[in-house]
Amino acid sequence: MSKDLATQLIEQLRAAGVQRIYGIVGDSLNPIVDAVRKTGGTVQGGIDWIHVRHEEAAAFAASAEAQLTGKLAVCAGSCGPGNLHLINGLYDANRTGAPVLAIASHIPSQQIGSGFFQETHPDRLFSECSVYSELISTAAQAPRVMHCAIQHAVGFRGVAVVTPPGDIAGLEAVAESPQQTAYTPGRLSPDPHSVQLLADAINAVDKVAIFAGAGVQGGHDEVIQLAEAIGAPIGHSLRGKDFIQYDNPYDIGMTGLLGYGAAAEGINDADLLILLGTDFPYDQFLPRTRTAQVDRAAEKLGRRTDVYGDVLLTVAALIPLVKRKKNTRFLDQMLKKHDRLMNKAVGAYTRRADKLVPIHPEYAASLLDQVASRDAIFTADTWMCNVWTARYINPLGTRRLIGSYLHGSMANALPQAIGAQLAYPGRQVVSVSGDGGLVDAARRNGHRRSPPAAAEHRSVQQLHAGHGQAGDARRWAARLRCRRTRHQLCRGRHGHGFSRRQGHRPCRH
Numbered sequence: 001m002s003k004d005l006a007t008q009l010i011e012q013l014r015a016a017g018v019q020r021i022y023g024i025v026g027d028s029l030n031p032i033v034d035a036v037r038k039t040g041g042t043v044q045g046g047i048d049w050i051h052v053r054h055e056e057a058a059a060f061a062a063s064a065e066a067q068l069t070g071k072l073a074v075c076a077g078s079c080g081p082g083n084l085h086l087i088n089g090l091y092d093a094n095r096t097g098a099p100v101l102a103i104a105s106h107i108p109s110q111q112i113g114s115g116f117f118q119e120t121h122p123d124r125l126f127s128e129c130s131v132y133s134e135l136i137s138t139a140a141q142a143p144r145v146m147h148c149a150i151q152h153a154v155g156f157r158g159v160a161v162v163t164p165p166g167d168i169a170g171l172e173a174v175a176e177s178p179q180q181t182a183y184t185p186g187r188l189s190p191d192p193h194s195v196q197l198l199a200d201a202i203n204a205v206d207k208v209a210i211f212a213g214a215g216v217q218g219g220h221d222e223v224i225q226l227a228e229a230i231g232a233p234i235g236h237s238l239r240g241k242d243f244i245q246y247d248n249p250y251d252i253g254m255t256g257l258l259g260y261g262a263a264a265e266g267i268n269d270a271d272l273l274i275l276l277g278t279d280f281p282y283d284q285f286l287p288r289t290r291t292a293q294v295d296r297a298a299e300k301l302g303r304r305t306d307v308y309g310d311v312l313l314t315v316a317a318l319i320p321l322v323k324r325k326k327n328t329r330f331l332d333q334m335l336k337k338h339d340r341l342m343n344k345a346v347g348a349y350t351r352r353a354d355k356l357v358p359i360h361p362e363y364a365a366s367l368l369d370q371v372a373s374r375d376a377i378f379t380a381d382t383w384m385c386n387v388w389t390a391r392y393i394n395p396l397g398t399r400r401l402i403g404s405y406l407h408g409s410m411a412n413a414l415p416q417a418i419g420a421q422l423a424y425p426g427r428q429v430v431s432v433s434g435d436g437g438l439v440d441a442a443r444r445n446g447h448r449r450s451p452p453a454a455a456e457h458r459s460v461q462q463l464h465a466g467h468g469q470a471g472d473a474r475r476w477a478a479r480l481r482c483r484r485t486r487h488q489l490c491r492g493r494h495g496h497g498f499s500r501r502q503g504h505r506p507c508r509h
Ligand SMILES: Cc1ncc(C[n+]2csc(CCOP(=O)(O)OP(=O)(O)O)c2C)c(N)n1
Pocket: 381, 382, 383, 384, 385, 408, 409, 410, 411, 433, 434, 435, 436, 437, 438, 465, 466
């Protein structure tokens, strides 16, 4: 076969359905970049190269794409510092279970181990933030490594890293590529005995509460049905929000650092708390005993009345085994309390707030909820933007909200929004960025102040929360429907909160 190895590796990615690679071109990565160029881009059924100005943005964008589509997404960095810049975004992707493949190219193969210019050991470096990380040493080995990397990323839902030295990527391809089979994730059926034990535990007590995480995705109706049968209020984690908060008459909000509503009390007052598809890390917000857990990640089980299985299948198996609870006093109390708290604490920030100066970010977030489209994708920066989006954005079952929820990196929202917009060009994408996160993301994208979400990605809408100069939340909100605009609620150096003074950038339409 007369093609170079880089071309073969890129063909394998094409066969796996990859449409774009995020990264920065250069030195050891050039054979790969050239192979991408030769595909002619997506207009010719090939792969697009999406240029970023810092590889961390490449990893976050690929991660967002993978999280939203559930499919493999790819980023790349050249040897040494180039792929070191990927690492924060890759940690985030791996923790979040996003199937991302990173091409971390390497120094010339004959120099490995000599302390050469830019030398690192990517296969070792990335081992902690990946499910697979392998050095490519020969042309004969390469297609198998690429195949294994793809399978690991999609099968184990995490990051796979392949490390081709630049000279090896330029060698002639010598081995056939393994056949790329379509991968459809299956569901994990629970052991009936464990389900019976959980049903017994539920039947033995009066007050049961549910805490739902991202693992409830696809099981919304079954969880609601279970809650109805056993009179259980449902709290949720931030990652569970998209999949359980909508159309949920038993919703009592969130607990933990970003908590609101009656979830904290509901969880603590229950005789039994059932954790569904969540590995909520904050022990101090969970009761120490009286918990049961359902999860398909075996490594997260073992401390409770556990069931190893998919939430959907486990809950469906559980429903016929639980005795319907006639006494719904606990549920009624919690729902009433939740209602009161939502009105008093959460609602208070948005009532009669339209005249307040500076404009409250809660009010801006509530406007955003009203005017954003029904299938909008929101990305939120770590910390206060998480709080505001968690409280005021309604998922509706059709929207998506992602952030750096497990890794907690700042400056994630803008690059994630770029990945989301490229994956879904027809959907509205809104990045809700902190001023700190925005400046950080801006610097990485080579701008002195606020980034235009890169000229080529202007359809991303940005809501900036932060300091100083201003826009007007209502004007911004009214224009949100106007595509290709960027409006800043705030930007600058001094003071907190939103201001309605000077500096509003006019809509470019
Ligand atoms: C990469 C990184 N650096 C530092 C931190 C620590 N940190 C967490 S939130 C935060 C402030 C973020 O500021 P901003 O984006 O303006 O958010 P807000 O002020 O709205 O909370 C910092 C520095 C982090 N989580 N990640």
